Amino acid sequence: MKNVKTLTLIAAAVAAMTTGTVQAEQYYGFANVSVNYLDWSDGTEDRSRDIQNGFGAKSDFVYIEVEGGAGYNWGDVYGFIDFENPTKMDWQKDQDDGSKAFRIAAKGSVAVNMGETNWNYYGHIYSLSDSSGFYEQNIVLGVSYDINTDFGLWVKPFLGAHFAHNSAIGAGFNGGMGGWVLGYNFKMAGQDFMVTNWNEIEFAREDEYRGFCTTDTCTGPGDAGFQNTNGKSTGLNGAVALWWNVSSEFTLGVQYRYADNKLGTAAYQNAAIFSAKYNF
Template sequence: MNKKLIYPLIISACLSGTCQAAMLAVEAGMMDWQSKASDYFGEAKDNNPFITLKGAVANDYGDVYGHVKWEDPDDGSYYGTEINVIGQINLGATDWNLYGQVFDKSKPSWGETNTMLGLSWDKSYGDTYLQVALAGHFVDATYKSFDANFEGGFNGGYVYFLASHQLNLFKQDFKLTWWQEHFFNREDDYLVLSGDGKDFGFNGALSVNWSFTKNLSFILSYRYAENNLGKQGYHDAIFYSLQYQL
């Protein structure tokens, strides 16, 4: 996935007059992985800085979200990139959509490109937003540390849900978000190479976004995974960051 594509797509859509809502932001912070992660992964998941560029655009036809994330930009041994693009195409006047996602993760010793294709449902209820997606999961992966190449292809199913709510407390704007994604019926070879171990796995995050000025916000997230993100069993982290939104 070309990192240069995300923002030109958003900008061009808005300049053409089809954009009804758009967001551009940069986020920087730390990933503070807890002992179940750091004891297993070492410095690869310990106290790791990150920088993320993110954007989204929506109109009558659907919406697109994308981000590019740099992990450990100051350490070549653990430096990694993450690119995620999610698109929904509205199915008429319903709350149902065609759903597509491409998620690419690259580290010095391994890399994965995950593609999810399926259906989604989303709806806003005042200050609350809900989204659910069901998709097939296709993966292309390389694991240099095992001197092995995963053949790739269909890798089971994918279920995703998200709930967010905006509120005002003490004249301050907050946004609460909870999302979780689930993988099932995955290939045995993939489970060995990825380290996930078991067929069913999930990961997610519970976050609080405090907008203390018009453009600046502080984000605190609890990040967790079970049989996912490279480890069998449970591991978790606290992410904290500052975000500047245009």
């Protein structure tokens, strides 16, 4: 039921992204659906398999994404819903390989202007669940700042308190998170291109989030039975992408996906993502 409520709220936020109100002036808006293939590097697959003795080993997958965002005179909103391994939508709670399970990932964010400044009250919620029974939710509450230039570059850094809910360890305060989203629009050979980057840095994470115990006598890092799934007290997560706007309706992209001490593996991970979007 928690998963359903969370996804319902995020879906409502995404639906509201391209819908203005009588009081709000809309500056921009976009919505798209995409098909994507994520290809983990061989080294990532080996490291994730060896470090956890098979637990959390990475596996390539296809996902379908619905994405949207909008900017208003009061602030901006953004969100997406991903359906990973969409051909495996059967109820396999006893499945022991979560890397090949059907997963739903969703994120919604909002930035509310602080008066006439570039500062914003910021918050985002991210939820991931899969058919093997795993569930995690991350909430960040803090501030963000808008940087816009006349030459096509925009940057939105943020910093906030981080709260996590994980099906293996429960829920609680999990330190802080800082990061940014940026984009740069440019033309080359008469074509429209854009470079984007999103980056998240978790810090001062709780020991419980760095892993979980598989025996009754295990209490934390250093004990027998402790699965060191997220490694250090800091973690990195993000992607850099090049997008080619073939037309107003169609976009192709390639992304470099990276993570370190995150995504269930206490090591560096990287992948290539190939994307095709239809823009509404």
